[in-house]
Structure formats: C-alpha cells, structure tokens
Amino acid sequence: MMESATVTGNSPELTAEKVLEGDLRAAAKLMRDIDDGMPSALATLKLLYAHASRAEIWGITGSPGVGKSTLTDALITRLRGQGRTVGVVAVDPTSPFTGGAILGDRVRMQRHATDEGVFIRSLATRGHFGGITASTRGVVTVMAAMGKDVVIVETVGVGQDEVDIVAAADTTLVITVPGLGDDVQAIKAGILEVGDIFVVNKADREGAAGTAAQLESMLAMGRDQPRRAGWKPPVVQTSAAQKMGVDELMRAIAGHREVLKADGGRLLAARRRERARLEVLDILQARTLRMLEERLEADGRLQGLADEIASGRSDPYTVSETIMSGLFGDGMRSK
C-alpha cells in the first residue's frame, strides 16, 4: 500500500518516467506546470535534463507577419517525410489584459494535430514579471526528453527575451519578407548576429531578390561572430505557402549541422555550454522575480502607495526603496 501510494499522484519520479516513455498527457500536464512555475515541475525537469541532450534544437525568429508558423509547418512536413519526430514550442506575445496566448495551438499547424510524431505547444508570458525564457527552455527540455528528434522554438524576433531564447538554439533561422526590407530597421543588428541561416520568405513577392542581396551585403559587412566559427550564414529564399525553397532550407540546416558536429563536435559543445549558462541565468531571474512578486502580494500595500504617487505625495523611487527595505532588509538593497 505504501509503495503504490508513492507512485500514484504526480510525483516527479513518476511524471519523469511517463514523459520519457512519450506519454502525451503527462508531458502536456508537466508543460502547464512549468508555465505556472510549480515547484514539482522543477523537480521533474531535474530528472529529465540528462535525457534531453540528443535532440537537435532549431530556433526560428522574425517579425510578426513574416510567416514563421507557415514555414515551421513546411519544415515539419519535410522532417516527418524523413521519418523524424518533431516538437514545436511557439512563444506568443502576451495580452497584458487577458493574460493568455491569443493564438492557441488550434489555429497553428492544424493539419499536424492528429500526427503522433508531432507535438506542438504555445506559451504565453503572463503578469508583469515574465519568466517566459525559463519556461520556454523547460518546455524544450520536456520535448527533447520525450524523444523528439528535432525541437523547433519559434519566437517573434524583437524583444530581448525573444532573441535570447533562439540565440541558444543549435541552429537559428532568422526570417524576413520583401517589403519590410526597405529600411534598415527591418532586420535589427542584434538579430543579424544571432542568425545561422537567413530566410527571405514570401519570395514570390516583388523585391525578394533585392531583400536577399541587401541581407547578404549586411552579413558581409558584419564582423565574424566567434559563435559561428567561420560558418558563413546563407540567405535562402522561400515561399512556404507555395512550398518553394523549403528543400533548399532543409539542406542549409543540414549543412550547418555538419559544421556543428565537425572536429569532434567542438562547436556544438560550445553552443551547449552557452545554452547551459543562459538557462541558469533564466532560472535564477525567474525565481528571484517570483520571490519578489510573492512578497509584494503578501505585503499588499502597492495600490495604496501608487495612489500616493499619483496624488503627488510621493514618487516611485522613494516608494520602491521603502518596499525593498521591507522585503529584503537594508543589507540586501542594491548599492
């Protein structure tokens, strides 16, 4: 009786075991718990981490509307055609008011919904204190531990968090479209530096060749990135909707994989070390902010203090100092 009691319920050990067997319900529940920051989820992730190193991690980023989901869908089809299984983690911007992902899994990549070799999950940031990067990395770990051959992480490519997420992938694809490229803002330099492969999507549109040429010259001007180890990022033109260029993109990704694995996998190991470092920072940040949030909620004075500021009786700097002293004590305050 005692023994069965320890394995029923949701013990981290049992959940980890189920996830490693590819149990979809256990994995989906774990991902929700990660998104909610449940302590049991962290305990499970500890157990899963050692089993998560085999999967290839691909990052896909670009502005809203460039067709990231359509392109991901085309890549899934190619990967499934090769007999490989796929996990997809899509990070949606949040609604600060409704607190949920607007585009759920339903409107994304619907035709793979009944394919057991494909697991798709959308994440949304919630509340003021984010934590989306730590949650995303946790969900990637779960998908890799489930045995997915490739895990694709898709984010909008503009906020710092979103760039950080894909910058830690094995191979990072940066997507743009013709018509956004008519000013220097279209691809921010920070994004230029994290890309391993650049994609001009919707290339059936006018101006695709010009956008590709502009990208190539920007890449040629940029200094060599140590993280690329001499790899010259190619610019691939695709039209995911019309299935043009997707095979070429798959070849570019495979070519980058070769470079990662060359020389005893030196470059891949370096990427993985950098990912480990970022992952620790993300978890520390998420935990520290959660600690702050819990204490603020327990404290409960924030709204009253905000009223004092708005009526001119105080200011945000004095108020936050008072709160910091109360929460962490004078010795814990930042100098």
Added chain:
Amino acid sequence: MMESATVTGNSPELTAEKVLEGDLRAAAKLMRDIDDGMPSALATLKLLYAHASRAEIWGITGSPGVGKSTLTDALITRLRGQGRTVGVVAVDPTSPFTGGAILGDRVRMQRHATDEGVFIRSLATRGHFGGITASTRGVVTVMAAMGKDVVIVETVGVGQDEVDIVAAADTTLVITVPGLGDDVQAIKAGILEVGDIFVVNKADREGAAGTAAQLESMLAMGRDQPRRAGWKPPVVQTSAAQKMGVDELMRAIAGHREVLKADGGRLLAARRRERARLEVLDILQARTLRMLEERLEADGRLQGLADEIASGRSDPYTVSETIMSGLFGDGMRSK
C-alpha cells in the same frame, strides 16, 4: 569654499535644478546615468518626479518596418507648428553581442537635430537582466521635468516589456501597414487592447482600406476595455512619408485628450495611478535583478557550473538552487 564645493560636481540637487531649467547637457548626462543604473540618477529622479506631471505622454508602437520613426517625425513637425516642445524616447532592441543601440539618434529624425524645442534620445537594453522599462520611464520623467509639452515614447510592439512601456502612456498609438495584415498575427490581441488610436501607415500601398476594415472589425468584436472608459479607438490611415493623414491623426489624439480630461480628468487620473503602479514594479524588478547580477559577478562560479551542466555532471535546476541558497540563504528561496 565649503559652500561652492557642495554645489560643484554632480550632486542630485544641482543636476535636478539644471534639468528643470532645461539644460541639455545636464539632461543628456542624467539620461546616460539612468541607463547605466547609477544611484545618483535615482536620487535626481526623486527630485524631478513632482515636476513631471504636466507633459502629455504619447506611446507609439508597432512591428519593425511599419514606419514608426517616420510617423513620429511627422508628428513632431505638427507639434512644433503648434508651438509645442517635444521629447522623444525611442527604445531599440539590443544586440546581445555588441551591447548597444544600433540605430542611434543620428539616423533618426535628423532634421530636428538643430531644433532646441525637440529632444530625442534612443535607449538600448543591455546585458541579460534588462531593466529597459525602468530606464525608459526614468528618461520620460526627465523629459517631462525639462518642460517638454509632449513626450513621445516609441517602442517595437512585440515583447512584453515593449507593450508594458506604451501601455502606461496617456494615449497609445498602434501602427501597422497593409500587407502585414493578411493574417491574424499582424496585430496581436495584446496590442489591440492597449491601443487608443490605430494607424494604418503607408496607406498609399495597395490593401490599406482592407487592413483598416479588418482592424475595425477586430476592434468591434473585442470586449470593451475598462481603461478606455467608452472611448472607441479610431482607425486612421496615414502615409507619413507623403504627409497624408497626419492632420487627421493629430485630431484623433486631441479627441482622446478631451476624453481623458472630461469629468474633472477622472480617466487621466486613473491612467496616471496605473502608470505609478507599473513604474514602482519596474523599479523593483530592475533593482532586484541588479542585486542578483552583482552577487553573481562577485561569486564568479557561473562558468564552471555551466561546464558541469554541459558535460552532463549537473543540470540547470540543481545549479540554480545552489546559487540561490548561496546568494539569498535558504530562507530567501522561493517556495
């Protein structure tokens, strides 16, 4: 001698005095110090806050490439024509590798560079622990305290931080363009909810009327936002480059101001209370993360621990727990 020694140097009192007099060099220096998180900058902001309530705060957001800067430029010209002074704070995504704003003040809005009634400042996030929202709000306070009649805050409209920044403005403009609007992703619902006025820019392009109609129907479907207090967000078509629709946009902003000030300024006061609350949260978050970062740097073990993870001897969850205990003690850890 003693007295002159207390007012020379960069005492917060002296800096505040100079900023209130509109001293450009003192203001620019203070903004750099805010961006660098200098304690003296916080002390100065405390002194300035009470003088910062008169300015109108406009938020402008939208994807990269929709023409936010060109539109801001056109609004500046109109405001200067009305004899009003303007501050602009532009938040650039960061390069995580070069650690700086790529688009500096030089490529933005050059023709206002010699106009003393216009003050433009770009901010970049730096490092892993952000803090851009707190810095941005500080720079807005400085511009308002300098006596600018209108302070425009421009951000890319995708990351959570970027949405939070403009959501706290008095009037928030959400910009899109035709051609991005062909799928539901073009305007995320979170952005729909923070907008007070929607702009279809580059409206000389094909499909502008359709994009505007699509936006109008999305807005009609959405539930009424309490923060709008019955205001129906208009959709304005502009071509900032061709100077079309900018007068209409200025009228829409003035119309929203009327609503904010109606009924004894009840709605404006509510917005300012909400902004005060967000500002306190931003400062608390920035300070807490800075404390974490300082302790990590002092600690110096992170790279060694990352190597242990990458080689399979540990995992990020165990490592971050060890670091949290070391930094904050067991009692400070999040439950």
